[in-house]
Amino acid sequence: MRKEELTFYKEYEQFYAMAGKSEAFAEFCREAFGDDFSQDGFSDWRQAERILKLIDSGREFHVLDVGCGNGKLLKWIHGKTGAWVHGFDYSANAIAEAKRGADESADFIEGCIGEVDFPKDSFDLVISMDTMYFAPDMSAFIDQIMSWLKKDGILFVCYQEGDVMPKTEDAHSTVFARALASKGIGYEVEDLTRESYEILRRKKVVALKHEDAFRRERNDEWFEMLIGQAAYADEPYESYSRKLARYAYTVRKPEKYVSR
Numbered sequence: 001m002r003k004e005e006l007t008f009y010k011e012y013e014q015f016y017a018m019a020g021k022s023e024a025f026a027e028f029c030r031e032a033f034g035d036d037f038s039q040d041g042f043s044d045w046r047q048a049e050r051i052l053k054l055i056d057s058g059r060e061f062h063v064l065d066v067g068c069g070n071g072k073l074l075k076w077i078h079g080k081t082g083a084w085v086h087g088f089d090y091s092a093n094a095i096a097e098a099k100r101g102a103d104e105s106a107d108f109i110e111g112c113i114g115e116v117d118f119p120k121d122s123f124d125l126v127i128s129m130d131t132m133y134f135a136p137d138m139s140a141f142i143d144q145i146m147s148w149l150k151k152d153g154i155l156f157v158c159y160q161e162g163d164v165m166p167k168t169e170d171a172h173s174t175v176f177a178r179a180l181a182s183k184g185i186g187y188e189v190e191d192l193t194r195e196s197y198e199i200l201r202r203k204k205v206v207a208l209k210h211e212d213a214f215r216r217e218r219n220d221e222w223f224e225m226l227i228g229q230a231a232y233a234d235e236p237y238e239s240y241s242r243k244l245a246r247y248a249y250t251v252r253k254p255e256k257y258v259s260r
């Protein structure tokens, strides 16, 4: 399938074209998430800090971000840890911006999940924030990531339910968790639902604060989108958490995937 026909392709091209230019959106991200990574989701500073804890800055360390967008999170990770950073995303606008100003410590590829490939044992850490659900074949994609990871490598995934993916029972019944379990791959999981509820409430307050700035830039539709996304923020947590959930999975490369 041509990538132009994939889910949300055109929307992400427009999103990253806006994110590359809009000072209102950059300020919105800084205030709502604690840092501007051009987030389309919920990846705030607490989730970024969880990633830093998985990085050993005392040795050569390679991090891949699946669905890296315009690469701001990876560049921040490099600045904090000195890690070599690699990312891919199907958005041409996002990758063009990521490549701007990137030095040899960063490697950005425009391409789709299922098509982009790397040599075995390339990365110490693979992260994916709000992107795993775009894998056309989750099971095959997990196998591919396991082959990209070095021995003792880690996959860290932040995974939302209730918007792109339907809400399931709990952290062990998501499409991602079931695919891991069917392969006998163990994982640790942290429930971030309360955190994402707080982020959503903050997103609404901050978007409203910057409404005039969005409108001055003629970015009215993005302001409306942010407000639309935050509709659930008005509900009490108990009813929110029946409809949406967010989990952080940490998966250590199992012995059976280690190449001999």
Ligand SMILES: C[S@@+](CC[C@H](N)C(=O)[O-])C[C@H]1O[C@@H](n2cnc3c(N)ncnc32)[C@H](O)[C@@H]1O
Binding pocket: 006, 012, 037, 038, 039, 040, 041, 042, 043, 066, 067, 068, 069, 088, 089, 090, 091, 094, 111, 112, 113, 128, 129, 130, 131, 134, 135
């Ligand atoms: C919800 S956004 C998350 C972006 C970023 N990781 C974040 O946390 O803000 C999903 C990202 O995945 C990318 N994407 C969606 N489907 C994809 C696919 N099939 N192959 C590669 N990238 C894809 C989009 O361009 C977008 O950057």
